[in-house]
Amino acid sequence: MVKWKLRRVHRRRSFRRTAWIAGGCVVAVLLWNNGIHNIGSINAQGEADCLQPPARQTPSLPEVPEVDRSTLPDPTAITGPTTAYTQSGEIPPVSDTTEHEANLPVTVASADGSRQTVKKTDRILAMNQNGGIAAAVVGLGLGCKLVGRDIATDFTQLVPGAEQLPLITQGGHEINAEAVLALSPDVILTDSTIGPYDAQMQLRNAGIPVIFISSSYEEGVRSAGPQIREVANALGVPELGDKLAERTVREINGTQEAVEKLAPEDPADRPRTVFLYLRGSIYYWFGVGSGADSLIQSVSARDVAAEVGFKGMSPTNSEALIKAAPDIIIVMTLGLASVGGVDKALELPGIKQTPAGENRRIIDMSDYEVMSFGPRSAEVIAALGTSIYAPELAHHPDDPPESIDKRLKEINEELDEDN
Template sequence: MTCKSGARAAFLAIGISMVGAVAAFSVSGQQAKTSENPHATVLSIGGSVTEIVAALGQEHRLKARDTTSTYPPSVESLPDVGYMRALSPEGILSVGPSLILSEEGAGPPEALDVIRAADVTFVEVPDALTTEGILRKISVVGDALDVPDRAGALAAKVKAEMQAAISDAARPEGDKKRVLFVLSTQGGKINASGTGTAADAIIRMAGGLNAISAFEGYKQITDEAVGQAAPDVIVMMNRTGDHAITDDALFDMPAIRLTPAARERAVVRMDGLLMLGFGPRTAEGIRHLNAALYEQGI
């Protein structure tokens, strides 16, 4: 057995023993299950999943949420079990959910092993970068919550909204703004989006052109690469704390200073969940970004 697999096995063994203790703590919640509604109490992990639960009219069943779940604002009053990629089995099981709905990519894997070993139904909701992917998310959540009719109605509404938003945002190839999505600027380095990301997908849906196409995913890029990308617009998430940067500081960065975006001071800041969540409000995000890129003269 390798050290890695041995450590994982030890983590699982400790976690399973911990499950018993947590189960005793939350026994009253488990007893609240009924044969008529075995999934009365739901923990939602992932902002878009939580949005779907609420859009299906099932917010009253939510018992807790993760840090990325911030919409609708009313869910912020729920217990927060932590960031979806750094989950603690003890924290999750202590809230006593009967159903966990988790966006794909939650972790770490060792924590999920412990959670799946508990007497809790765990449903993973697939990631999405397309309209069809969003509809699949809605279907999976609707089935897990046993509200397929509501899910069908929501999917039809979202499909129509997405088709209209993408159609309205379409522009001729020669008239598209070159957009650089900057994930972070920590340490004075640009971490940007290549292809195959939520940022790349929504930029294209909103009628823009991703200025970075040489790689997939989010990566730190050189000052020279930013210059060669020659973005017309910088797009960023609204950030606070250590991840925040002012417009003056952004456009004074050597990597950004000589780009067309810097000359026009063209930067768009958006709510990260609205822009990258790929949930029920994505059509709104497309329209918001399209308007920022074009209608407001950026």
């Protein structure tokens, strides 16, 4: 088991250009399939109607089955696909009075090397590839101050009962600067995984403080605490950032320990696992440094990418996948739907020739959750871990979450039209 230490973030004053290249590739891959439609087509959330869950500072672990591992089946011999569902989508804030605790104005170092001054946080825009920045804003108690969203941020799930927020991207993954300006944000929190950089600079040049949070996808689950603290510092609530980061890390560590008790005691007996992003006839293998590696490690599975030395995120071929011989393939729900479901996925080159393919052992999880590292990571670990080791005991709602269900129906309609 990997245990993440409680630690403070060290802001990077030099911005790595390579992060833009890698981040851009990730965004292009992840967001292509997620249904970006009309910019600003949904009315912004009225703050008066936005109700956050009750505040909570103490850790609360998601439910993981408490069973003797010896009574569970061999995870490498389980057959059939599983969809991993989290039990709760909401993020309780650490304070009900965050706006009164903010110490503003505040000047902070942005990860791109500039210094930005935030004077107000009445209208916040948080946007990055995995939705983690917006999740941190919600956890800090400022969710009702959000005025727009990236595609990875499922606002109605983060703040149940709230209306959806307008999208601020176009063409799949590009920031629409004009749409953002129309929302009149007081501050923009972003990172290198979304762009283009010119659009972010256009917004900064318009007088809006644009603060780059240190890019976190490489560290994956390990980035949760540091990212939360950076977001909190930028919003003038560093003490609340410490509280949320500590709560989040304790929940992650506690959930990892619970999931490890489901896994075979001998690490050699644990399932060999890969994370693939499916799109059409091409699939991307998310390897070391993609964030998926930390997710696989957090559920006590064997990370095949680390074992074979596959780094980053890039298309792979059937020979490499067959040689990797994974017992389990983790995919995103919408990516799986885009190729036509499990049966069609098994027709992709090499997949059927792996142990996972032979056993139809494909585990999918919502695109809006599985790689969203932050306050909800413990929920993700619990859902994924249970689906790997005890799928019969996993949480299965009567209906999928509304946001993912809507997009699934759209994808199925598109496939029907193509056929």
